[in-house]
Amino acid sequence: MHPNAQKVQATLTSLGHDTEVVEFSESTRTSQEAAAAIGTSLAQIAKSMIFAMGDEGVMVVTSGANRVSTDKVGALLGGEIGRADADGVRKLTGFPIGGVPPVAHLEGMTVLIDEDLTKFDEVWAAAGTPNAVFRTTPAALAEMTGGRIADIKEEPK
Numbered sequence: 001m002h003p004n005a006q007k008v009q010a011t012l013t014s015l016g017h018d019t020e021v022v023e024f025s026e027s028t029r030t031s032q033e034a035a036a037a038i039g040t041s042l043a044q045i046a047k048s049m050i051f052a053m054g055d056e057g058v059m060v061v062t063s064g065a066n067r068v069s070t071d072k073v074g075a076l077l078g079g080e081i082g083r084a085d086a087d088g089v090r091k092l093t094g095f096p097i098g099g100v101p102p103v104a105h106l107e108g109m110t111v112l113i114d115e116d117l118t119k120f121d122e123v124w125a126a127a128g129t130p131n132a133v134f135r136t137t138p139a140a141l142a143e144m145t146g147g148r149i150a151d152i153k154e155e156p157k
Contacts, residue, residue: 004095004128005061011012011104012134015144021036021127021134029098029130032063038124038133041065046141048100048127050084050092050109053077056086057109061102061125061141063116066153073112073152098130102145113138118149 001023009021014137027035031045038045045064050057051073058081073093074081089097094106102111102125117123118138123140127134142149 002025002070007130008101008127023132046123051081052090053079053081061128069154083146111145112147
């Protein structure tokens, strides 16, 4: 197992979650690729997106079927947010874009979780590499991240 995936597995275990990290030979970098590799719906992919609000990191775990509304997130957190660049993502999390898990980060962050994920019994999240994922539940995801479930999706225009 890749060292990043091992780190995620160790963190999940230490948090009391008995889920297993799964590595694929094909890419799971994008939500579409992950859904195809796993054989699940795009909406069940819990993608971790990193934003910045001033000097603070913000992680939004959203359904793979949704786009994040930065206006809604900013309103929920009381400030203006913007997407972190690749260097910022790695500095905050220790992981590359396309493999950012919802746990095992270098820095603590505010976490918001897309309420649409709660429609499912299970969801799949990245596990540290563009080929690794793990299965969890929306409730466990909120517990392990300390995240708040909220309406964060961008509405269709």
